[in-house]
Amino acid sequence: MTTTIHLPQGPYTPRATPLDLAPTALPPTSRTVFSAAHVVADPYADISPDDAAAVDWEATLAFRRHLWAHGLGVAEAMDTAQRGMGLDWAGAAELIRRSAAEAKAVGGRIACGVGTDQLRPTGGPAPTDAGPTGGPALADVRTAYEEQLALAEENGVQPILMASRALARAARGPEDYLSTYAHLLRQASEPVILHWLGPMFDPALEGYWGSTDLDEATDTFLEVIAGHPDKVDGIKISLLDAAREIDVRRRLPSGVRCYTGDDFTYPELIAGDERGFSHALLGIFDPLGPLAAHAVRVLDTGDTAGFRALLDPTVELSRHLFRPPTRFYKTGVVLLAWLAGHQSHFTMAGGLQSARSLPHLAKAYELADGLGLFPDPDLAAHRMRALLAVHGGTP
Template sequence: MTLRLPSTEGGMYTYTPRSEPARFTAGGPPLTSRTVFAAAHVVADPYADTSPDAPAAVDWDATLAFRRHLWSHGLAVAEAMDTAQRGMGLDWTGAAELIRRSAAEAKAVGGRIACGVGTDQLAPGAASLEDVRTAYEEQLALVEEAGAQAILMASRALAAAATAPDDYLDVYAHLLRRAAEPVVLHWLGPMFDPALKGYWGSTDLDAATETFLQVIAEHPDKVDGIKISLLDAGRETELRRRLPAGVRCYTGDDFHYPELIAGDEQGFSHALLGVFDPLGPLAAEAVRVLDTGDTKGFRELLDPTVELARHLFRSPTRFYKTGVVFLAWLAGHQDHFTMAGGLQSARSLPHLARAYELADGLGLFPDPARAEARMRSLLSVYGVHP
C-alpha cells in the first residue's frame, strides 16, 4: 500500500509506509548518566463546546495516561511548560489543575516531575515588578505544595515590566530566597515566544548571559540547573562550562540535542526537551546505551531523529506543538487530532505529511497500520484521495 502525500515544495508524491512496529518497549533499568525530562503535551477534550478564546478543555484521562507512558520508559516529566501550550491555549487555571493532577500521578507511580512556574495569571497589559513577584510566588507555592520540583519559566510580564538587568536580578533573587528546594531556571528564546525578546535585560545575548550567570552565581545553592532554549549549541556549551560546580545544564535545544547530551571532554548537558515528547521511548533507549559508555551507539540512535526535530521546530518555532500532538495521535496516545485553542490548524497539511513520513521512517509508531489509517483520514478531510 502506498500513500499520496502533498510535498512541502508543492505537488504530490508517493510514499510507502513501513510495516514494522516500533521496537522500543517500556521498562528497563533507570537512566543513570543523564537526567532526562520530556516536556509533555496536553490532550484536549474534542467534545467540549469551546472556542480559541475560551479556557482549555482538557481530557484528563488521556493527558495523565501519556505521562504514565513517559514514566514507563524511565523519563522524567516536565509539566505545564511550553509544550503543554502554556500561554498558547492553556491558561493558569488549567495549568494549576494540570500540575495538581500530574504531581499526584507522579507520586502514585513513582515518576519524577518538575513543573513550570510563571506569571500567566496576570491580565494582559501593564504589570508592576511587584505584581510579577506576587504572581511568581503564587505559582511557586502551588508547585511546592503539590510536591513537584519548580522550573522558574521566563515571564512575558517581567520582560514587559523590567527596564534594566537589575530588575531581573532583584526578582529572581527574591524568588530563589523563597524557594524551598533548588529550582531549574529556564531561559526561553524569542523564537519560542516573541514576547520574551530582550530577556535578562538586553537583546545582546552576551550581555544577557552575564546577567543570567550572575543570578546563578549569587544563589548556587538554590539552582539545581538551567534549561537553555536558544537553539544555539555553541552558546549553550560555552555557558555550560561557566556554571558553578553542582549546577546542571539541561539542554532545551531541539536542533542540537544529540551532541549536547553526548558532551565533550569538558562536560555535557542533561535534557529537558519538547521533542522528547514524540521521541520518548527512542530517547530513553539511546540514553541507556550512553549509560554503558557507548557514545557512538548513542549518537547512532539519536542522530537520525534530528531531521524530524528540525522539521517540527521549523520557523515559526512556537507552533511545534502542533506536530507533537499530531504524532501523538498517529502513535495512538490519543483518539483525535484536536488541540486547545484550535492549534491543530497552525501547521499546513504538507508540513504534517512530512512529519508523518519522518516519524514513520524512524519506526516511532507502535502500530504503523493505525498511523497510516489515521494519516489517510486526515488526507481525506483535505480532499486528498488515493
C-alpha cells in the same frame, strides 16, 4: 499490510514494523532526562475561542504514564503543554495538581513550570505603580511567581522558573531581573531549574535578562546563578544555539546542571565533550520518548557512538517540527501522538491543530514513520489517510 499513501510531497510506502522498545521504568543513570509533555484537548467540549481550554484529563495523564513507563521524567505545564498558547493558569494549575498526584502514584519524576501567566496579558486597567509599558509592575510579577511557586511546592514537584512575559514588560533593565530572581530563589525551599526561553519560542520574550545583546544577557543570567548556586539545581537553555549553550555550561558553578532545550542539536549536547555534557529537558522527547530513553541507556554504558547512531537520525524530524515559526511545534507533536495511538483525535486547545500546513504535517508523518516511532504503523497510516481525505487529498 500497508500500501502506498499519496502525500503532498509524493507517494510514500509506510514501513511495516515499528521499533521494538519495551517499557522499562528504570531511569537513565548518566543523564537526567525530562520530556516536556503536551496536553490532550477534549474534542467534544462545547466551548468558544474565548473560553478556557477543555482538557481530556484521563488521556493527558495516560500520556504521562507512558513517559514514566520508559523511565523519563516529565516536565509539566511548560510551553509544550501550550502554556500561554491555549492553556491558561487555572488549567495549568489543575494540570500540575493532577500530574503531581499521578507521579506519586507511579513513582515518576516530575518538575513543573512556574510563571506569571495569571497576570492580565494586555488591555484592562493597569495595576497600581504599573511597569514602564503600562503592564504589571515588578511587585505584581513577584506576587504571581510566588503564587505559582507555592503551588508547586505544596504538591511536591520541583519548580522550573519559566521566563515571564510580564517580567519582560515590567523590567527596566538587568537589575530588575537580578532582584526578581534573587527574591524568588531566597524563597524557594528546594533547588529550582531556571529556564531561558528564547524569542523563537515566544516573541514576547525578546530582550530577556535586560538586553537584546546575547552576551550581555548571558552575563546577567550567570550572575543570577552565581548569587544563589545552592538554590539552582540546573538551567534549561532554549535558544537553539549550541555554541552558546556549551559556553554557558562551562561557566556554571560546580553542581549546577545544564539541561539542553536545543531541539536542533540535542544528540551532540547530551553526548558532550571532554569538558562536560548537558542533561535534557526537551519538547522533542514527547514524540521520541521510548527511543530517547533507550538511546540514553546506551550512553549509560559508555557507548557514545551507539547513542549517536540511535539519536542522530531523529534530528531531521525535530528540525522539521521546530522550524520557524518555532512556537507552533506543538502542532506536530500532537499530530504524532495521535498517529501513534496515544490519543483518539487530532484536536488541540485553542484550535492550534490548524497552525501548520498539511504538507508540513505529512512530512512529519513520513519522517516519524521512517524512524519507526509508531507502535502500530497500520493505524498511523489509516489516520494519516483520514487526515488527507478531510483536506480533500487523495489518500
